[in-house]
Amino acid sequence: MKLDDTWFTEICEDAGSAFSLKITSKLHDEQTPYQRIEIYETQKYGKLMTIDGLVMLSSRDNFIYHEMLSHPVLFTHSDPKDVLIVGGGDCGTLLEVLKHQSVCKVQQVEIDERVTRLAEQYFPELCIANNDVRAEFIFEDAIKWVKGSKDARYDIIIVDSTDPVGPAEGLFTTAFFSECIRVLRPDGIIVQQSESPLIHGHIIKSMYVAMREAGFDNVQSVLFPQSVYPSGWWSATMASKNELLTEFREVDAKKKVFKTHYYNKDVHQGALNYPEFFSEYI
Amino acid sequence: MKLDDTWFTEICEDAGSAFSLKITSKLHDEQTPYQRIEIYETQKYGKLMTIDGLVMLSSRDNFIYHEMLSHPVLFTHSDPKDVLIVGGGDCGTLLEVLKHQSVCKVQQVEIDERVTRLAEQYFPELCIANNDVRAEFIFEDAIKWVKGSKDARYDIIIVDSTDPVGPAEGLFTTAFFSECIRVLRPDGIIVQQSESPLIHGHIIKSMYVAMREAGFDNVQSVLFPQSVYPSGWWSATMASKNELLTEFREVDAKKKVFKTHYYNKDVHQGALNYPEFFSEYI
Numbered sequence: 027m028k029l030d031d032t033w034f035t036e037i038c039e040d041a042g043s044a045f046s047l048k049i050t051s052k053l054h055d056e057q058t059p060y061q062r063i064e065i066y067e068t069q070k071y072g073k074l075m076t077i078d079g080l081v082m083l084s085s086r087d088n089f090i091y092h093e094m095l096s097h098p099v100l101f102t103h104s105d106p107k108d109v110l111i112v113g114g115g116d117c118g119t120l121l122e123v124l125k126h127q128s129v130c131k132v133q134q135v136e137i138d139e140r141v142t143r144l145a146e147q148y149f150p151e152l153c154i155a156n157n158d159v160r161a162e163f164i165f166e167d168a169i170k171w172v173k174g175s176k177d178a179r180y181d182i183i184i185v186d187s188t189d190p191v192g193p194a195e196g197l198f199t200t201a202f203f204s205e206c207i208r209v210l211r212p213d214g215i216i217v218q219q220s221e222s223p224l225i226h227g228h229i230i231k232s233m234y235v236a237m238r239e240a241g242f243d244n245v246q247s248v249l250f251p252q253s254v255y256p257s258g259w260w261s262a263t264m265a266s267k268n269e270l271l272t273e274f275r276e277v278d279a280k281k282k283v284f285k286t287h288y289y290n291k292d293v294h295q296g297a298l299n300y301p302e303f304f305s306e307y308i
Numbered sequence: 309m310k311l312d313d314t315w316f317t318e319i320c321e322d323a324g325s326a327f328s329l330k331i332t333s334k335l336h337d338e339q340t341p342y343q344r345i346e347i348y349e350t351q352k353y354g355k356l357m358t359i360d361g362l363v364m365l366s367s368r369d370n371f372i373y374h375e376m377l378s379h380p381v382l383f384t385h386s387d388p389k390d391v392l393i394v395g396g397g398d399c400g401t402l403l404e405v406l407k408h409q410s411v412c413k414v415q416q417v418e419i420d421e422r423v424t425r426l427a428e429q430y431f432p433e434l435c436i437a438n439n440d441v442r443a444e445f446i447f448e449d450a451i452k453w454v455k456g457s458k459d460a461r462y463d464i465i466i467v468d469s470t471d472p473v474g475p476a477e478g479l480f481t482t483a484f485f486s487e488c489i490r491v492l493r494p495d496g497i498i499v500q501q502s503e504s505p506l507i508h509g510h511i512i513k514s515m516y517v518a519m520r521e522a523g524f525d526n527v528q529s530v531l532f533p534q535s536v537y538p539s540g541w542w543s544a545t546m547a548s549k550n551e552l553l554t555e556f557r558e559v560d561a562k563k564k565v566f567k568t569h570y571y572n573k574d575v576h577q578g579a580l581n582y583p584e585f586f587s588e589y590i
Contacts, residue, residue: 029317029326035310042352043535044311048324070324087506090583224369224535251533251541253325253506258540259533288583296578301372301570 034066034074036081038256041225045081045254047071053148060138060193065148071254073148075116077141077188081254083116085149091219092118092152093289094250094297095262099182099217100126101294102264102274106181107131110209112168112197114186115141118152120161123184125284132161135172137193139165169196175209183210185218190229198233203240203265213269216242220263222256223249227307230261234308237265246271248297249304250288272298316348316356318363320538323507327363327536329353335430340422342475347430353536355430357398359423359470363536365398367431373501374400374434375571376532376579377544381464381499382408383576384546384556388463389413392491394450394479396468397423400434402443405466407566414443417454419475421447451478457491465492467500472511480515485522485547495551498524502545504538505531509589512543516590519547528553530579531586532570554580 029035035046047068054065066074072085083091096119100106107130109123115136123132136142142163146153155161164171172183183206187194196202197218206216216237221229234245242265252260264271279291300308311317317328329350336347348356354367365373378401382388389412391405397418405414418424424445428435437443446453454465465488469476478484479500488498498519503511516527524547534542546553561573582590 029311029319033326035326035328037311040352041535042330042350044315044317044326044328044330046317046326046328048326068324070322089585224533249533251506251531251539253323253539253541257533257535259535285584287585290581290584292581293583296581299572299574299578301575302567302572303371303569 034076036076036079038225041256043256045256047074047084047254054144056140056144058138058140063140063144065144075144075148078192080189082188083118083149084254087253088116088118088152089287090250091252091260092122093286094248095119095184095186095217095219096122097279097286097289098248098262098274098294098297099184099215099264100129101279102269102271103181103215104213104275108180109133109182109184110135110180112172112183112185112187113194114184116145116149116152117142117156118149119184119186121152121155124155124158124160130160133164134161135164135166135168137165137167169202172202172205172209177208178211179209181211181214183214183216185216187219189221198229198236200236200239203237203242207241207267212267215264215266215269215271217262217264220247220261222259223247223261223301223304224257224259230263231308233263237263242266244269244271246298247300248294249300250297316358318358318361320507323538325538327538329356329366329536336426338422340420342420345422345426347426357426357430360474362471364470365400365431366536369535370398370400370434371569372532373534373542374404375568376530377401377466377468377499377501378404379561379568379571380530380544380556380576380579381466381497381546382411383561384551384553385463385497386495386557390462391415391464391466392417392462394454394465394467394469395476396466398427398431398434399424399438400431401466401468403434403437406437406440406442412442415446416443417446417448417450419447419449451484454484454487454491459490460493461491463493463496465496465498467498469501471503480511480518482518482521485519485524489523489549494549497546497548497551497553499544499546502529502543504541505529505543505583505586506539506541512545513590515545519545523549525549526551526553528580529582530576531582532579
C-alpha cells in the first residue's frame, strides 16, 4: 500500500519504522530562530503539530502524554508547591499541573515562544489555564535558566522536551541533572520524558546513569501508550535524592477532584510495573 | 517525508493513520484458498508476516501479544488442563500455553494450514514446542469445530484471530460466544484479541455486549502495547460465567518457572487497570 501526498509521515531511523497521519490541510508552516513548526488538520486525529518534521502532539491523544508526565510525579511528592516546567510550550503539561490545588507557582521555561503562541491558536483546549495567576511564562534557554536559579528553589521539575537531538540534547546529561538536583529541595523530584521502552532502551539506560551520577539515588520510569510517537509506547522517568518513587499519595489520587481522561490511581500503579525485558535492560 | 518502495505500509482507515516498516527483501508471497500471505525481511524488526496486506506479527515484538493473550487467562483459571486455540496459526500463543505445566492438552484449530507451515519456516523460534505431545493441530474452520464439540469440553478458549473482517468476522458474534460457553466447563474462561483501546472502542464495546448476551457475566480486558498494530496499543478480552477475572493466581504467577519477556505478576495486575476514558466508554 502506498501513501500519496495527503499523508504526513515521520520516519524513525532507530526502529526502521514510520508513522503516518492522513492530512486534510496544512494550517501553518513557520521557521523560527530555533526550529521549523508545522500545523496540520488531520482526517481523524484532530490537529497535529510537528517540529523539524517530528510529531509533537495531536489533538486526539496528547492527553495520555500530558497526564502521565504530570500526575504521577505530582502525586508522588508529598506537597508540591513550586514547579518548573522545562519546555512544554504547547501548555498541555501546564494545564495538568495547575489542576493540583497544592501548587502555588509554575514557571514554564520554553526556548521558543512561537510554540506557545501557535498552541494558543491551534490547541486552545490546552491553553485554557494559561491566565491562571500561578502560571509564569519565561521564554529562554531552560539550561541557562536552571543554572541561574537559586539552590533548593523547586519541589518538582518536569522536563517536557523534544527528543535528545538538537536543542534538547543538553537536557539528557549529567551536567544538567546536577544543576537540577541543586535547584530542587531535598525532597524534590524531577520527571523527564524518556522515549520508547521498546526502541530507545539505550537512551533510557544512559539517562538512568546520568541521573544517578548527578546524585539522584532513586530512579523510576512510568510507561504508557502514545500512538503518535515511535512504537506507540512511551515513558517518563522520575528521579529523586531520597524519596521513594514507587509509592505515592494513593488516597489523594483516588479522590482527586479534577477530571482526567487517562490517569487514575490504578493506572498510576500499573504504569510503575516494568515488563521483564525492561527490568533486565535497565 | 516520503516512503519509497523499500517500505511495507499498512493503512488503518478507522484512524486515518498508517504504520510502515523498512523492508530489505520479500521472502515469500502466496495466495492460499483463504488469504494472501506475505513474508518480509525487515531492517530492524526481524521477519514480518502479513495477511491480506495487514500486519500479523514481527519477530521483534510478537512476544508482547502472545504472552498477554495467554498468561493472564491461564493464571486466572484455577487449574487449566484443556485448552482450545482458535486461529493462532503462527504458533506463538501455543508456545506460551505449553509453558504451563498444568495444561494436559491444547487443540489448535486454524483454518489455513499454510500459516503454520510458513511460521515453521520463517518463525521457527515460535514453533519449538510444536512437537510437544500435548499439542494437536487441526486445520479447519474453528466455528464449525466449536459447533461440533461436546459440552463442557474445555477449561480455556483462546481466540487468536485476525481482525473482525473476512474469515474472522464470525468470531465476534453472540452466536459464536454462545457455542463457546457451551463447550467451556462451568469455571471455563474465554479470551479473545480485541483490537485497539484507543481506536477500536466500538468493536470492544460490541464484543462486551455479545459476550454478555451469550451468558458471560464477567468480562475484563487486559491492555498492552503492540507496536506493529494500529495505534501501537492493543487489548485482549476475557469472559467467564462465574469466575472473577480481576483476581488471579498471583503467587503462581510470581514464582512461575518459565521465562517470559513481557509478562509478570505486576504487569498482569497493571494490565487490568482501565484508563478513565476506557472505563467510561465500556
